[in-house]
Amino acid sequence: MTEVIVHDPGLCTGCRQCMTACSFRNYKTYNYDLSLCKVIDGPHGDFVRVHCQHCRDPMCMAACPAGAIKKDEATGFVTIDKMLCIGCKACVWACPISIPQMQRGLKAMAKCDMCGGDPECIKVCSAKAIKFVTREEGMKIIRSITK
CATH class of the missing domain: 3.30.70.20 (Alpha-Beta Plaits)
Known part of the structure; x- marks a missing residue:
């Protein structure tokens, strides 16, 4: 659930x-x-x-060219793997409320996990x-x- x-x-x-x-x-x-x-x-x-609303069908995940955004089907949590993220901000543009932000000290995006x-x-x-x-x-x- x-x-x-x-x-x-x-x-x-x-x-x-x-x-x-x-x-x-x-x-x-x-x-x-x-x-x-x-x-x-x-x-x-x-x-x-x-x-972050951890959407049922996350547009940020669909927009990520690096495949860094994953959805855990068991919990529903949508997370960003900072090791895969290239910091292109495609997820920000795809998110209806522009939630992801650049993670301090890294060229990777961050959002509520x-x-x-x-x-x-x-x-x-x-x-x-x-x-x-x-x-x-x-x-x-x-x-x-x-x-």
Whole structure:
């Protein structure tokens, strides 16, 4: 069963602790610019979290000329192999929300890898605005938020 990260903007306080946890896990520094997820100001005074959706049919994977992007069919996680990635940015252009970013210190792209199934962002969210749920439960949550 695949799991996804779901963000409830109604609960989010905009503290950006998810961003600091992400940058520390991936780069051992607290730097919003290095976070693989972003919290941005929403249109209604709320906050919106932007991160890889680990799509069912990832366009980034189809666009990668090096075959560096793989989808684990068991977990649903879409990952980038930094040893195969050539840094051409085709994945950024193919991604509907332009998520992949150049990995610091390497000529390779990076994006959320769900922390291997134990997302740091969820652990630090004191508002409980971020949840790690099955794709089906995620769709229910999103439908209830958007009503």
